[in-house]
Amino acid sequence: MKKKRPKGGTQPQRMDMAMELLQTLAGEEKTCSLSALARRAGISRYRTKRLLESLEQKEAGGSPQPKVNGAGQARGVMEAFYGSIAREVRPVMESLARKHKEAVYMTFLKGDEVLFVDVAEVEAVGKGEPLVGRRFPFFKNAAGKVMRAIDSWDLLEKIGKSWRRGRFGFPELSDLRRELELIREKGFAVECGGMGEGIITVAVAVRDYAGKVVGALTLLGPSVRLIGSRLEEEIIPSLRVSGELLSMKFGYARP
Template sequence: MEKTLAKGLTLLETLARLGHPVGVTEAAKAVGLQKSNAHRLLRSLSELGYVRQIADTGRYELTLKLWEMGSRVIARLDIATEATPTMRKLAALTRETVHLSLLEGDDVVYVHKIDSPHPVRAYSAIGGRAPAHCVATGKALLAFQPPDAVDVSKVRKPFTDATITDPLDLRRELERIRKQGHAVNKGEWREGVFGVAAPILDASGRAVAAIGLSGPQDRFRPKAMKAWTPLVMAAARDLSRA
């Protein structure tokens, strides 16, 4: 493993995570490096265009280069922009937060969202992650993966009392999702946060993304969920042609 590369990338990650300009000393401490080492890396990153030094304070901050590269990554699967109108429609009909998620390892990554107009709503960020086995979009994605792509028997971490941890339960849940065509989450990730989601399929029937609603339990009562489910499924179907 190339040590220098690892250090440099960790430094970039740290800068991105902190989200504000940092000095050499602070950066070194945050990443666990020698001050001179951090300094050298920052200078190199600056030369490579990933980082810039603020003239008066001497601190370093990220340029937009990382973001540009990131944009290219998603442009490839330009689902995000393509899905916007459909998501917007779904948001207007339900007045709940709409998410578009991709599967990345054992997590879902939120690639796009439209926030609910309600003042009380679950927090989430574009680019954020959640364990796939305990959110609606994640379960929808897992259920429609190619056979053997999902290791059901792997041990899953619980996050609330409702989290599915038993392999057999998960297998049954995924089967039910396949049969019904949609997934439901009743506070399995965050206490009191519910959701409904459906998979977006490619021509071969594999899920490439999932679209879903989520919000506080009091607004996700059985009656509301029943009304929304066909809307979510219709939106997913709408995006599934490709």
Template sequence: MVKSVFRTIKILEFLGEHAGANVTDISKNLRFPKSTAHDILTTLEQENIVAKDQNNRYHLGLKLFELGSMAQTDLEIRRIAQSFLRQLNSELDETVHLTVLEGDEVLYVDCLESSKRLRTYSVIGVRAPLYCTSVGKAILAFLEHDVREKILAHTTFEKFTENTIIDKIFLEDELHTIAQRGYAVDNMEHEEGLRCIGAPIRNRSGRVFAAISVSGPSQRITLGNVSEIGKVVMAQAENISEQLGYHKG
């Protein structure tokens, strides 16, 4: 481990057990040079990871609390979403997925398959692009504009099928539509013959960080029933968001 990272972690652990410590306390107990402890604390304070009071004593900051809350939400989501995924799977008898945002991709963290012979097969732990999957587009559409722009700026657009949207202007139009209606459609954009309908999940603070989807063969999930299925998926996504502590308004 890089020494500066190791020292930063040790400082945070120390402050977790000894709130209100000053630079001298920290450097003495952790056996770091005082100048090193000061430099690390200054950087952490600038990022709101620690806070300094009027007596030059340090405490863990709000940013660390926010990060901890986000991590807790990610751990909770699979447990909380399970019953709603089962309901969705039972009602539609199509494969359902739960995904979370990981960098510029989605990570599949849970899946319940259809009982039908012709169905979608998935593997938990697989990652997929945001721009051409229903879950990915459902997340992108509800991210803050600057966050979305940063992600798309680092995205390499690959054309998986004839329907894959690789033009950023067209994609922005699609995301605008998704934001208005509340759910996203992967119209055979990632895999030939496969349609998926996804809806976003919000955490307690309202941040979209995950999505669920229903996937099936294009002959069963048709352009004619997409709207009906979309409403069902969106309702279950909203149920999960509520269980995570999010309330509209």
């Protein structure tokens, strides 16, 4: 006898729908109606409304709920989405921070930038400048590179051309392509200096049940502590295991 499918889908399915909405919001430049969001996300208006209401519920009070009305509120909705999965993500981040005594962030892609959403730190280690809520170009940190490594080359070319029309600093496309291909093969990224002189970021992607990258676990620290065998033998293997654990929690099974 077939089992009845739970209403509203499984947690990984709801998560995937949430990410579709977040990407829609992040790309909007104007106020976006509920009908437009539903059409862009490919789900009903009712489901869209219920999902957005769920995303907007904060697990901890204090800050006002985000309003769904376009790009200006995309960060708020993204943070609300993170609140819905923090129960799974926070213990993994905290375990990594305690083990390595370095700051560990959860990061999401927002267009051509990376948003640092949450951090786990160890009090005994001197804290640097807080990055939660800040955005950085994807090519300046390991998180952005590991999340973009699975994108098509056509998309990356489009992003590069768009960036170069009004801003500077985008790397040579041929160099970026070689670097991202290597990151895709290795399954992790390391970036030196992109977030500031003497700063190293290390990141692994987190995937959902469909294999879609939904975020990245990112460890950040000074180069004097993240060099040589410690990086290769301790931190990278630990991050990879943690990334795989989180991906499994969201329904991903390696092919």
